[in-house]
Amino acid sequence: MEQAPDPGGPPSRLxxxxxxxxxxxxxxxxISAALxxxxxxxxxxxxPGTPPEHTVEQLTLLQTHPPTVLIPLAVPLLLTLLPLLVPRRAVWWTAVGCTILLLGFIVLAIASVGWFYLPALAAATAAVALQRAARLPHHRDAA
Known part of the structure; x- marks a missing residue:
């Protein structure tokens, strides 16, 4: 049976x-959404006198929109990077806020590129949950 990490020991890196x-x-x-x-x-x-010629061209987001379309695509990058850059004492609150904002971005963009970011949301949510579990005191029952 696996032992729970010692609350006084080193924090989990997970x-x-x-x-x-x-x-x-x-x-x-x-990158996928853009390319x-x-x-x-x-x-x-x-x-006149020739059969019609059909041409089908596949276009990317960057070909159909101006380069400013990269700005909204950078929002999820910033929201997932910010918790990695803040001081240790503010990581959990920053991660919670950024995960909520990422969820809001996905809801707003669900009709277009929002679906692309669901795996990132799942990983960020798991990170927040594990950080919270690591912060809670461990109570052991006396045997």
Whole structure:
């Protein structure tokens, strides 16, 4: 049977690893959202006496929008990176706030790229939960 970590011992690194995973997942989602084809453009050209010529072109978000579209794609990156940069005493509150804001971003963007960030939200939520569990005092029953 696995022993619970000693409350006076070194803190678990798992919440930090999960927060790094959330950042990497958000980065992968932003890169995917910017570079994967999001729409198809079909053109039909015809000349008299020839059959119509159909052309289908797959377009990415960067091809269909100005570069300013990268600003909203950077929001989840910042929200998952910030808990890794703050002082240790403020990590939990920062992680909670950033995770709530990430959830809000996903809800607002669910019709377009919000789905891409659900794995990052899951990792960030797990990091917050494990940080909270590590902060709670461990009570042991006397045998």
């Amino acid at each position: 919440p930090t690893v999960l927060q790094v995973a959330a950042f990497l997942l958000a980065a992968a989602a932003s 994967l084809p999001v729409m198809a453009e079909e053109t039909v050209g015809s000349s």
